[in-house]
Amino acid sequence: MAAIEIKNLWKEYGQDVVLERLNAKVEEGEFVTVVGASGCGKTTFLKMMLGTESPTRGQLLLDGKPIPDEPDETRGIVFQRYSVLPHLTAVENVMLAGELESSRWLGRVFGGKRRALREQAEEMLASVGLDQALGKYPHELSGGMQQRLALAQALIKKPRILLLDEPFGALDPGIRRDMHELVLDLWRKQDLTVFMITHDLAEGFFLGTRMWVFDKERLDPQTPGSYGARITYDLPVGNSDKGTLQSITQSVDSTARVLGA
Amino acid sequence: MKKLINRQAGPVGRWALGLLPFVILAVLYLVASDARLDANPNDKLLPSLSSFSDAIERMAFEPSKRSGEYTLLVDTLASLQRLGIGVAISALIGLVVGIATGSLPLFRAGISPLVTGMSLVPPLAILPILFIIFGLGELAKVMLIIIGITPFLIRDLQQRAEEIPTEQIIKMQTLGANTWQIITRLVWPQIMPRLLSSVRLSLGSAWLFLIAAEAIAATEGLGYRIFLVRRYLAMDVILPYVAWITFLAFALDFALKRYSQWRYPWFHGAQ
Numbered sequence A: 001m002a003a004i005e006i007k008n009l010w011k012e013y014g015q016d017v018v019l020e021r022l023n024a025k026v027e028e029g030e031f032v033t034v035v036g037a038s039g040c041g042k043t044t045f046l047k048m049m050l051g052t053e054s055p056t057r058g059q060l061l062l063d064g065k066p067i068p069d070e071p072d073e074t075r076g077i078v079f080q081r082y083s084v085l086p087h088l089t090a091v092e093n094v095m096l097a098g099e100l101e102s103s104r105w106l107g108r109v110f111g112g113k114r115r116a117l118r119e120q121a122e123e124m125l126a127s128v129g130l131d132q133a134l135g136k137y138p139h140e141l142s143g144g145m146q147q148r149l150a151l152a153q154a155l156i157k158k159p160r161i162l163l164l165d166e167p168f169g170a171l172d173p174g175i176r177r178d179m180h181e182l183v184l185d186l187w188r189k190q191d192l193t194v195f196m197i198t199h200d201l202a203e204g205f206f207l208g209t210r211m212w213v214f215d216k217e218r219l220d221p222q223t224p225g226s227y228g229a230r231i232t233y234d235l236p237v238g239n240s241d242k243g244t245l246q247s248i249t250q251s252v253d254s255t256a257r258v259l260g261a
Numbered sequence B: 001m002k003k004l005i006n007r008q009a010g011p012v013g014r015w016a017l018g019l020l021p022f023v024i025l026a027v028l029y030l031v032a033s034d035a036r037l038d039a040n041p042n043d044k045l046l047p048s049l050s051s052f053s054d055a056i057e058r059m060a061f062e063p064s065k066r067s068g069e070y071t072l073l074v075d076t077l078a079s080l081q082r083l084g085i086g087v088a089i090s091a092l093i094g095l096v097v098g099i100a101t102g103s104l105p106l107f108r109a110g111i112s113p114l115v116t117g118m119s120l121v122p123p124l125a126i127l128p129i130l131f132i133i134f135g136l137g138e139l140a141k142v143m144l145i146i147i148g149i150t151p152f153l154i155r156d157l158q159q160r161a162e163e164i165p166t167e168q169i170i171k172m173q174t175l176g177a178n179t180w181q182i183i184t185r186l187v188w189p190q191i192m193p194r195l196l197s198s199v200r201l202s203l204g205s206a207w208l209f210l211i212a213a214e215a216i217a218a219t220e221g222l223g224y225r226i227f228l229v230r231r232y233l234a235m236d237v238i239l240p241y242v243a244w245i246t247f248l249a250f251a252l253d254f255a256l257k258r259y260s261q262w263r264y265p266w267f268h269g270a271q
C-alpha cells in the first residue's frame, strides 16, 4: 500500500478554486519535489498534508486513513522562516522533541536523561554541520545555519513525512546547493518520505526521486480563480530531457504571469 | 556643513545637550525664588535651597518627634509595598489570563469581551466603591492598582501571545507537544520578557493610582505625605518628595529593563 494516497482532492477558498482533481500515490521513502508558479497552491497542498487546512473535496490518505486534521509528530516541517524557537539555544532546540516526549507535564528532563538527550542532539547538530554553534541562540546564526538547525530539529523526531516549504528560498545559490546536498544525504540515511517545494524548476529536476509540477491546465485570464491547479507533470527525476524542462518552464511562466497580474 | 537633519551629537555633546534643559530650569527656579523671597521672606511658593535642605534633613535623616521614625523611610516603604503587591498581583493575573486568552481561542471567545468592558471603566471612578467594599485599609489601595492596570496587562499580553508566529505553534505540534506543553515551553517563556516591558509601561499608571488612593485614605505613604503637607503649603517638602518619587519610578524602570536584558538575551538580541 502506498504511504500517501491522494484521491480526487480539491481545495477551494470561497469562489476561488486553488487545487482541483489531484490524484497521486506516493510510496514510503520517496522524495517529491513540487514546483509551480507563485500562487498556484503549493503551500496550500502542504498545509493539507500538515493538517492545518482541510480539503474541500476528495481524500488525502496516510496509510489508508484520512490524514489527521491537526499537526502531529508523524509529519515534520521546515518553513521558509520562523521554524526554530528563538528563546532556545541551538542544542536546546534540538533536544526539545525528546524532552516533550519523556515528560508530558513538565516538558523538561534532568540528570542522566538530559545528558543522553544532549548527546543525541549534539550528534544531530554535528551531522548538519552546526557543532560549533551548540550554545548559540537563533538570532546569532545566519539564515543558512538557522535552516540547518530547523532540519536537525525536525529530523531528530524521525517523522514519517518531512514537509519542506521553500526552506532555502532565502539563501544564496551556493549555500542552497550545499543545503540540497545535506537534505539528500539525510533523506538517504533516515529513510524518510519528503515533499519539498522549490521555486527553481531546474533545481527540482535534479533533486530526489520524483518531481511534480503544479499548474493550471485551464486558465481564464479574467478570473484566474475559476479553475484550480493540477499536477500537470509527474516525472521521475533523472530521466528527463531538456525539451521537457523547456516546455514546463514556458507553461509555468505563463501561469505565473496571469496569477501575478 | 551637513544638513541639520544629518547632524549627530558626539558622546560629550549628547550629555551636555541632555543636561542643558535641567540646568536652565534650575537657574530659572533659583532666580525666580530669589526674586520672590526678596519681596516677601515668608513666601512659601518657591522655597530657597536652604529650606529644601532643612526639609530633607527633617524628613529623611531625623527621627520624627511624634513617632520616633524616619518619615521618608516609612513613607517610602509603605508606598513601595503597596505598589509592589499591586503590580505583582496584576502581573500574575495578566500573565495567566493573557496567555489563556492569547493562545486558546475558546478562552478568548469567553473572556475577551469582559476584559475589554472592564478596561473601559475609569478606575478612579470606582475608588469610592473600593473603599466601601474593602474599607480604608491596605486592601483598597492595592485593589485600586490592580483594577487600574490589570485590564491593560491582560490585553497587552493577550496580543503578545497572539503575535507568536503560527509557524512556531505548528512546529511544536510536529515535535509532539500537547496544548499544555505548547503553553509551558513556547508561549510562557516567550511572553515573560514581554510581560516585563508591559509592566514597565504600566508602572506610570500604577503610581498614579497609588498616590490617588493614598491621598484619600492612608496614615503613611509618599502620596499621603504630599497631600498632608499641602495644607501648610509646604513646597519645601512637596518638591523633594516629587523628585524622590520620580527617582524611584526611574530606578524601578531601569532595574526591570536591565533584568530583562540579562535574563532574556534572545529577546533583546533579536529585536
Ligand SMILES: Nc1ncnc2c1ncn2[C@@H]1O[C@H](COP(=O)(O)OP(=O)(O)OP(=O)(O)O)[C@@H](O)[C@H]1O
Residues within 6 Å of the ligand: A013, A018, A036, A037, A038, A039, A040, A041, A042, A043, A044, A045
Ligand atoms: N486562507 C486563505 N484564504 C483565501 N485564499 C487563500 C488562503 N490561503 C491561500 N489562498 C490563496 O490560494 C492560492 C494559493 O496560495 P499558496 O500559498 O498555496 O501558493 P503557493 O503556490 O505556495 O505560492 P508561492 O510560490 O508564492 O508560495 C493563492 O491565490 C492565495 O491567494
Ligand SMILES: [Mg+2]
Residues within 6 Å of the ligand: A042, A043, A044, A165
Ligand atoms: Mg508558498
